[in-house]
Amino acid sequence: MIYLDHAASTPTSSLANNLLKNLWASEYANPTATHRKGREGAELINQARQEILSVLSDSTGNLIFTSSATESNNTILQGVSLSRGDEVIFSPADHPSITKPLMRLAGRLGIKLIKIALDGDGRVDQEGFEQQLSEKVRLVVLTQVNNSSGHIYPVSELAKIVKGINSKVHLHVDAAQSFTKLPLDLSDHLIDSVAISAHKMGGPCGISALYYRSGVEFSPLLWGGGQESGLRSSTPATVLIAAFAAAVKEANLKCQQEFQRVQELSNQVRDILSGELGERVIFPFLGSDISPYIVTMLFPGLAGDMLLRYLERDEIYLSSTSACSAPSRGTNPVLAYLGVEERWHNSVLRCSFGASSSQQEVTTFCSHLLQNHRRLFSLMAR
Amino acid sequence: MYQTIILNVDELWLKGKNRYLYYRALKEHVRYVVKQEHPGDSFSCRNESQRLVLISDDQPFSNQTLERLTCVPGIFSIVPAKRLPLDLAAVVPALKEELKDPGQGKTMTFKVFTKRSDKSFPQNSMEISRLVGGYILKDFPWLKVDIHRPEIEVELRVHQHALYLSTRKLTGVGGLPWGMSGHLVTMISGGFDSPVASYLMAKRGCRQSFIFFHAYPLVGDEVLDKIRRMVEYLARYQKGATLYIIPFGDLQTKVSELIRLEYRTVVFRRLMIDCATKLASAVSAQALLTGDSLGQVSSQTIHNLALLDGGSTIPILRPLVGLNKMEIIDWARKIGTHDISLLPHDDACAMLSPKHPVIKPDVRYWQQFIEQNDFSQELDQCLAQATIINY
Numbered sequence: 001m002i003y004l005d006h007a008a009s010t011p012t013s014s015l016a017n018n019l020l021k022n023l024w025a026s027e028y029a030n031p032t033a034t035h036r037k038g039r040e041g042a043e044l045i046n047q048a049r050q051e052i053l054s055v056l057s058d059s060t061g062n063l064i065f066t067s068s069a070t071e072s073n074n075t076i077l078q079g080v081s082l083s084r085g086d087e088v089i090f091s092p093a094d095h096p097s098i099t100k101p102l103m104r105l106a107g108r109l110g111i112k113l114i115k116i117a118l119d120g121d122g123r124v125d126q127e128g129f130e131q132q133l134s135e136k137v138r139l140v141v142l143t144q145v146n147n148s149s150g151h152i153y154p155v156s157e158l159a160k161i162v163k164g165i166n167s168k169v170h171l172h173v174d175a176a177q178s179f180t181k182l183p184l185d186l187s188d189h190l191i192d193s194v195a196i197s198a199h200k201m202g203g204p205c206g207i208s209a210l211y212y213r214s215g216v217e218f219s220p221l222l223w224g225g226g227q228e229s230g231l232r233s234s235t236p237a238t239v240l241i242a243a244f245a246a247a248v249k250e251a252n253l254k255c256q257q258e259f260q261r262v263q264e265l266s267n268q269v270r271d272i273l274s275g276e277l278g279e280r281v282i283f284p285f286l287g288s289d290i291s292p293y294i295v296t297m298l299f300p301g302l303a304g305d306m307l308l309r310y311l312e313r314d315e316i317y318l319s320s321t322s323a324c325s326a327p328s329r330g331t332n333p334v335l336a337y338l339g340v341e342e343r344w345h346n347s348v349l350r351c352s353f354g355a356s357s358s359q360q361e362v363t364t365f366c367s368h369l370l371q372n373h374r375r376l377f378s379l380m381a382r
Numbered sequence: 383m384y385q386t387i388i389l390n391v392d393e394l395w396l397k398g399k400n401r402y403l404y405y406r407a408l409k410e411h412v413r414y415v416v417k418q419e420h421p422g423d424s425f426s427c428r429n430e431s432q433r434l435v436l437i438s439d440d441q442p443f444s445n446q447t448l449e450r451l452t453c454v455p456g457i458f459s460i461v462p463a464k465r466l467p468l469d470l471a472a473v474v475p476a477l478k479e480e481l482k483d484p485g486q487g488k489t490m491t492f493k494v495f496t497k498r499s500d501k502s503f504p505q506n507s508m509e510i511s512r513l514v515g516g517y518i519l520k521d522f523p524w525l526k527v528d529i530h531r532p533e534i535e536v537e538l539r540v541h542q543h544a545l546y547l548s549t550r551k552l553t554g555v556g557g558l559p560w561g562m563s564g565h566l567v568t569m570i571s572g573g574f575d576s577p578v579a580s581y582l583m584a585k586r587g588c589r590q591s592f593i594f595f596h597a598y599p600l601v602g603d604e605v606l607d608k609i610r611r612m613v614e615y616l617a618r619y620q621k622g623a624t625l626y627i628i629p630f631g632d633l634q635t636k637v638s639e640l641i642r643l644e645y646r647t648v649v650f651r652r653l654m655i656d657c658a659t660k661l662a663s664a665v666s667a668q669a670l671l672t673g674d675s676l677g678q679v680s681s682q683t684i685h686n687l688a689l690l691d692g693g694s695t696i697p698i699l700r701p702l703v704g705l706n707k708m709e710i711i712d713w714a715r716k717i718g719t720h721d722i723s724l725l726p727h728d729d730a731c732a733m734l735s736p737k738h739p740v741i742k743p744d745v746r747y748w749q750q751f752i753e754q755n756d757f758s759q760e761l762d763q764c765l766a767q768a769t770i771i772n773y
Contacts (some may be wrong), residue, residue, distance in 0.1 A: 306733075309600075313599055378639075
């Protein structure tokens with residue numbers, strides 16, 4: 001079995017796995033309870049919180065645990081104070097947990113949504129972006145690594161521009177695909193909030209977090225027992241949180257080394273497939289500002305879904321689009337916004353790497369892909 | 383809520399000495415429905431004056447039961463009724479439970495219609511209608527008589543042991559009881575046509591087993607949700623049905639690599655018919671059923687249909703052969719399959735078919751291909767790997 005869909009969800013690291021096994025049976029107490037058993041859990045959680053904050057280089061910042069990056073994004077988008085006439089800058093290529101709440105807010109509150117200025121290749125056009133930052137802009141959302149294309153937004157650089165022009169803007173970063181894969185230094189306190197997710201980087205599914213800079217205010221999404229400083233009522237999942245922090249620590253230590261290794265895997269896929277298929281494969285997103293963890297490929301004349309199923313039969317798993325927008329068919333608005341011609345939207349495959357990905361896997365994957373491509377390409381009626 | 387339902391039968395009066403067999407089949411289907419809807423309840427289903435009278439000894443029959451009976455082939459109409467003693471004075475009190483004053487001084491029109499199958503009753507039908515009409519006018523001041531276009535039809539049936547009163551009637555599918563016209567293997571696809579064909583032959587008393595050819599990995603598993611939904615819907619007209627999902631993608635891929643491009647669709651159809659014939663033999667069905675309409679698409683030209691029939695060892699029924707597409711879609715709307723058919727799905731035949739498929743095949747090439755390529759083993763394998771779902 002070869003798994004190349006790590007951007008959708010990646011296996012838990014061995015450290016996180018061991019922790020889950022060891023703590024699951026014993027750490028059942030409610031960490032908000034006042035007895036010793038509860039306090040033990042609370043201690044584990046606070047330790048995890050500090051560890052993650054230290055990876056984010058902001059020990060004065062705050063971090064609340066949530067169930068998913070979707071929840072973290074929604075908490076900020078629905079929690080920061082916005083009113084009629086306010087402007088919000090975002091990208092239609094952002095994850096649906098950003099675009100959908102924003103569309104809803106636009107309808108309900110009468111806020112104006114502004115699509116971030118891009119150049120022809122899907123990169124942020126900095127000059128255009130500067131011009132968009134009027135006084136009316138209250139919120140800017142940036143995705144550090146796009147889940148469909150792998151585009152890397154230089155969030156620290158863009159943060160300087162945003163705050164230099166309008167210091168009142170709330171700047172939110174979705175780092176679900178980039179956390180512990182790319183550096184994210186929050187020590188300059190220019191970024192106001194960040195959504196991170198455990199199951200994209202070796203932690204367990206069902207736990208995520210929302211960082212917010214000291215002094216940032218927003219209303220909670222969930223009301224109840226007042227856990228997580230009153231900003232996320234729910235009994236915290238002690239064991240998941242501890243495993244999340246363990247995975248963060250482990251991945252962060254290997255961040256640079258892994259980036260180099262995955263860059264080689266990414267190059268290997270491109271080299272093999274381009275060499276064998278020539279014009280029958282297109283890599284629409286190339287360059288140094290594309291995350292090596294995500295390789296988007298187009299196969300003109302073939303349906304990506306079909307190729308995916310043939311690979312699935314060979315026990316090779318990847319995706320034909322981002323998992324969160326998988327049910328949509330036909331025109332893909334994200335790809336359209338990123339400049340991919342509509343006739344190719346159904347021919348997309350996304351391969352994404354994780355800690356377990358190896359050169360051997362890439363070689364086998366490419367060989368199966370080529371074999372299936374050859375057969376299907378000659379089979380398709382033209 | 384009614385404890386009595388009268389089921390008027392369709393065309394069984396055409397039958398002669400074997401009529402009892404049809405009634406038996408119809409009764410069995412009705413009992414099957416009632417047992418499913420009212421498990422454990424005691425009820426009877428008797429033939430009274432060539433009508434089936436369904437009487438519950440426990441809870442009244444639900445609206446869902448009435449609805450399901452409208453799908454039982456062989457039933458012309460379903461009349462939920464009140465069973466009264468053979469006394470016309472009992473009609474008005476019973477009607478008071480049935481009819482509601484619209485209020486605000488509004489009036490409604492009615493007509494009394496009587497059928498007297500027990501001729502020993504002292505009054506004849508006309509007299510009964512007149513008498514009961516008089517009672518109604520006296521007790522329901524908001525009702526006026528209109529014998530031509532009444533808003534309410536009060537129907538009285540005088541049987542030997544009871545008087546049945548009803549004010550509403552549901553239309554059934556009619557035709558012949560389930561199973562009386564044999565057993566078919568219905569080739570179902572995701573489109574509009576085959577479900578309509580299935581309905582039409584269910585109406586003619588055909589028991590059906592459904593076969594679907596699933597072209598995974600050429601198409602995804604999403605289509606299966608649609609097919610399962612469709613067969614579940616069509617099973618309403620059956621006394622239980624079975625769906626056979628045949629894995630067909632690999633065979634389609636293989637045969638595509640062997641045959642000339644323009645013959646792909648026809649050869650797929652031929653293999654499907656061969657496979658369905660094998661299934662028919664395994665489940666003791668006598669014929670195949672398809673939704674073919676002559677000339678609708680290239681594989682349905684008379685020349686191509688002739689090729690397909692030439693290879694079949696059992697009859698292939700095509701009830702839609704003379705219908706236009708819009709007529710078929712109208713039928714689909716009428717029977718409720720339209721919206722399910724409309725759900726999008728991938729079609730492997732469309733993916734693999736050329737822009738210009740063969741319309742008038744070269745019979746010599748075809749014969750040669752069929753003789754030189756025996757897919758019997760592959761078809762057996764497909765059947766052996768079928769997923770079987772019972773409804």
